[in-house]
Amino acid sequence: xxxxxxxxxxGALKEMFEIELESFDDIVxxxxxxxxxxxxxxxxxxxxxxxxxxxxxxxxxxxxQGKYIHxxxxxxxxxxxxxxxxxxxxxxEEVARDFICFGKPHATVVVTDGTSLERxxxxxxxxxxxxxxxxxxxxxMDEARRKNIDIDLKYLEKLLGVPVVGSAARNGQGxxxxxxxxxxxxxxxxxxKPKKVEYDSxxxxxxxxxxxxxxxxxxxxxxxxxxxxxLIDGDTKLLESIKDYMDFDLSKYQLLGDKLKSIYTDFQRxxxxxxxxxxSIVSSIVRTGEDISRKVVTFNSKNHNDLDRKIDSILTSKRxxxxxxxxxxGIIFWITIEGANLPSEILAKGLFWxxxxxxxxFISIKAPVWLHDALVLGVYRTLAWVVSVMLPPMAIFFxxxxxxxxxxxxxxxxxxxxxxxxxxxxxGKQALTMCMGFGCNAAGVVSCRIIDSPRERxxxxxxxxxxxxxxRFPILISLAGIFFAxxxxxxxxxxxxxxxxxxxxxxxxxxxxxxxLLSKTILKGLPSSFTLELPPYRKPQFGRIxxxxxxxxxxxxxxxxxxxxxPAGLIIWTMANIRINNITLLSHSAQFLDPFARLLGLxxxxxxxxxxGLPANEIVIPIIIMSYMSKGAMLELDSLTEMKGLLIxxxxxxxxxxxxxxxxxxxxxxxxxxxxxRKETQSWKWAWISFVVPTITGIIVCFILAxxxxxxxxx
Amino acid sequence: xxxxxYKLNQIPxxxxxxxxxxxxxxxxxxxxxxxxxxxxxxxxxxxKSPAGDPIAYEIRxxxxxxxxxxxxxxxxxxxx
Numbered sequence: 194x195x196x197x198x199x200x201x202x203x204g205a206l207k208e209m210f211e212i213e214l215e216s217f218d219d220i221v222x223x224x225x226x227x228x229x230x231x232x233x234x235x236x237x238x239x240x241x242x243x244x245x246x247x248x249x250x251x252x253x254x255x256x257x258q259g260k261y262i263h264x265x266x267x268x269x270x271x272x273x274x275x276x277x278x279x280x281x282x283x284x285x286e287e288v289a290r291d292f293i294c295f296g297k298p299h300a301t302v303v304v305t306d307g308t309s310l311e312r313x314x315x316x317x318x319x320x321x322x323x324x325x326x327x328x329x330x331x332x333x334m335d336e337a338r339r340k341n342i343d344i345d346l347k348y349l350e351k352l353l354g355v356p357v358v359g360s361a362a363r364n365g366q367g368x369x370x371x372x373x374x375x376x377x378x379x380x381x382x383x384x385x386k387p388k389k390v391e392y393d394s395x396x397x398x399x400x401x402x403x404x405x406x407x408x409x410x411x412x413x414x415x416x417x418x419x420x421x422x423x424l425i426d427g428d429t430k431l432l433e434s435i436k437d438y439m440d441f442d443l444s445k446y447q448l449l450g451d452k453l454k455s456i457y458t459d460f461q462r463x464x465x466x467x468x469x470x471x472x473s474i475v476s477s478i479v480r481t482g483e484d485i486s487r488k489v490v491t492f493n494s495k496n497h498n499d500l501d502r503k504i505d506s507i508l509t510s511k512r513x514x515x516x517x518x519x520x521x522x523g524i525i526f527w528i529t530i531e532g533a534n535l536p537s538e539i540l541a542k543g544l545f546w547x548x549x550x551x552x553x554x555f556i557s558i559k560a561p562v563w564l565h566d567a568l569v570l571g572v573y574r575t576l577a578w579v580v581s582v583m584l585p586p587m588a589i590f591f592x593x594x595x596x597x598x599x600x601x602x603x604x605x606x607x608x609x610x611x612x613x614x615x616x617x618x619x620x621g622k623q624a625l626t627m628c629m630g631f632g633c634n635a636a637g638v639v640s641c642r643i644i645d646s647p648r649e650r651x652x653x654x655x656x657x658x659x660x661x662x663x664x665r666f667p668i669l670i671s672l673a674g675i676f677f678a679x680x681x682x683x684x685x686x687x688x689x690x691x692x693x694x695x696x697x698x699x700x701x702x703x704x705x706x707x708x709x710l711l712s713k714t715i716l717k718g719l720p721s722s723f724t725l726e727l728p729p730y731r732k733p734q735f736g737r738i739x740x741x742x743x744x745x746x747x748x749x750x751x752x753x754x755x756x757x758x759x760p761a762g763l764i765i766w767t768m769a770n771i772r773i774n775n776i777t778l779l780s781h782s783a784q785f786l787d788p789f790a791r792l793l794g795l796x797x798x799x800x801x802x803x804x805x806g807l808p809a810n811e812i813v814i815p816i817i818i819m820s821y822m823s824k825g826a827m828l829e830l831d832s833l834t835e836m837k838g839l840l841i842x843x844x845x846x847x848x849x850x851x852x853x854x855x856x857x858x859x860x861x862x863x864x865x866x867x868x869x870x871r872k873e874t875q876s877w878k879w880a881w882i883s884f885v886v887p888t889i890t891g892i893i894v895c896f897i898l899a900x901x902x903x904x905x906x907x908x
Numbered sequence: 909x910x911x912x913x914y915k916l917n918q919i920p921x922x923x924x925x926x927x928x929x930x931x932x933x934x935x936x937x938x939x940x941x942x943x944x945x946x947x948x949x950x951x952x953x954x955x956k957s958p959a960g961d962p963i964a965y966e967i968r969x970x971x972x973x974x975x976x977x978x979x980x981x982x983x984x985x986x987x988x
Contacts (some may be wrong), residue, residue, distance in 0.1 A: 479944050611973070
């Protein structure tokens with residue numbers, strides 16, 4: 194519904210934050226919390242499928258909103274980015290703080306991890322300084338119980354002065370109570386008296402001096418004590434936000450500035466530097482959290498984290514850490530390749546059976562032959578190919594991958610590899626964005642948001658394409674299967690898996706080299722600070738994994754592929770059917786490209802296929818096959834043996850296969866990824882660089898390999 | 909106070925140490941404090957990564973990996 198900015202004070206802010214209200218009675222609840230606290234699980238359980246995700250206005254931070262109805266009222270739940278603090282000034286922290294402070298939600302629920310409450314209280318206390326309308330949800334109570342950790346929720350409630358609800362969101366426990374408490378807090382039935390952190394007396398005195406001036410200027414629209422503290426803390430970002438959201442430029446007010454100056458002079462007289470003040474503020478918050486936690490949490494077993502440490506000592510060990518990581522990846526590929534075979538075949542049969550029926554339909558309505566050929570042999574057949582080749586591997590790969598994610602293994606990958614990324618002047622979390630890239634490079638590029646430093650984020654963005662996505666796996670897998678596997682059956686897929694694995698390890702090595710090169714040239718700089726939490730391992734929830742990976746990833750990627758494959762099918766069919774001098778347009782173009790392609794160990798048709806594959810790499814192999822058969826449409830190839838024969842007849846050697854695989858790994862990103870890079874970096878320049886860097890890499894690698902093999906007369 | 913101070917990344921795995929001082933500056937300092945690495949906080953190195961750096965530390969009930977660049981700016985006292 195279109196609420197105008199004039200409607201109400203709240204309405205205006207809702208508009209600035211793009212919150213989708215349906216009526217003025219809607220209640221807006223912010224969901225804050227540390228990462229890894231099960232915040233998203235809670236969000237999903239409360240809102241179900243009534244969700245909508247986008248970006249915060251002007252920020253590359255995901256904004257998820259969802260709805261639920263409780264006692265006939267609609268609640269809009271806004272999932273804030275997971276943060277540990279609101280003081281350290283990453284974009285995420287700024288977004289979270291601004292929404293709590295200026296978005297004026299009716300209540301803010303802070304989700305905390307029951308197994309490490311102390312650390313989580315830092316954020317709770319900071320939020321309670323901004324607003325009174327806070328509910329603390331102690332989540333993962335089941336994990337805490339399993340680890341023999343007792344939490345006295347009633348006492349915690351008393352100490353904090355705000356309502357506390359215990360929950361285990363994965364099992365749906367505590368959700369109803371949470372909804373009730375939210376209702377009561379919003380209606381005013383529950384009143385809160387949030388515990389205020391007490392600061393050093395020097396700071397408290399300064400706050401006392403500054404507060405009246407802040408009140409004069411901003412009135413009751415914002416917590417004066419908190420603003421005073423931030424001013425003393427030297428927080429200029431908050432001043433900017435006050436200007437943006439409240440249309441009020443505090444820095445213009447001489448009196449306030451003078452007061453602040455006199456406070457700093459006081460500090461100086463007492464020999465306190467700004468740094469000491471900042472330290473003291475943070476320390477007071479941390480100590481208050483420590484104190485509360487000591488009073489309410491009892492660890493009944495001293496070794497509650499022993500199992501996690503034992504697993505870590507194997508998974509991150511010097512000897513086994515990296516081998517285990519590579520084997521896990523290898524096993525996932527093997528299961529994917531082995532498992533996808535049969536469903537792919539069945540799917541292909543089914544889809545081509547439908548094609549037959551479509552042809553019958555076109556004949557029965559006496560449609561012109563060219564229309565049938567363009568739509569059925571061009572568009573439909575390309576679609577059928579893409580779906581049958583892509584769907585089964587994705588439906589296997591994504592759930593397996595989500596399983597590793599759910600177990601808590603991925604941060605360990607970043608931990609294991611960080612050293613190498615540091616050497617490349619990049620960020621350890623780049624390893625996580627690469628993991629996402631295995632699924633889809635566009636998704637990988639979006640996930641680069643987790644890297645705070647803009648320089649390192651750009652490096653991760655530009656190099657994401659060096660990990661092969663699901664659209665490129667089929668090329669690697671089928672070529673590996675044809676040229677590098679001896680016998681049949683299990684061994685075939687084993688050898689193929691190893692070849693694919695080798696390609697991926699090579700991709701990682703290239704990523705590191707290119708990252709280093711970028712750091713030394715266009716993205717000069719030193720590695721930024723790196724802190725990475727290794728959360729406890731968690732029991733995965735299989736149901737949720739399947740739903741999440743099928744809906745969020747598989748269908749998303751497939752939908753995208755289908756959207757590009759359909760028009761691409763039409764274009765390719767046209768190129769393969771328009772003849773000039775009795776040679777198709779496709780052949781003309783391929784012949785033009787041929788001399789250059791030969792230098793790279795490819796041929797004109799292969800290079801042509803990669804160019805036409807810009808919308809989606811999935812169609813590269815079908816185009817190659819189609820060109821060789823010089824038929825006007827893509828074919829159904831029933832077996833890899835037939836395909837092998839075709840390729841060899843057209844002059845392929847093992848070198849052609851290797852170069853094609855290398856070029857698959859190193860060439861321009863697909864159209865969607867390029868558009869995503871443009872969107873994420875807000876510049877065509879970086880999208881263009883992301884196009885050029887892997888392309889040049891591919892040309893150089895293939896050229897060197899092809900020429901040296903030929904020089905040594907190995908082919 | 910100067911007695912037996914070590915850099916955090918020099919403490920053996922499994923031992924306990926107490927934070928006695930921070931040398932880092934600006935936003936990194938703020939981030940370290942936010943992690944709870946304030947004066948007298950007890951820290952325990954729990955795991956080295958395969959290359960020996962970063963190292964994971966148990967800090968106030970959470971396990972956080974720090975690179976040697978950051979950890980060497982944190983001065984600690986060994987606890988027996």
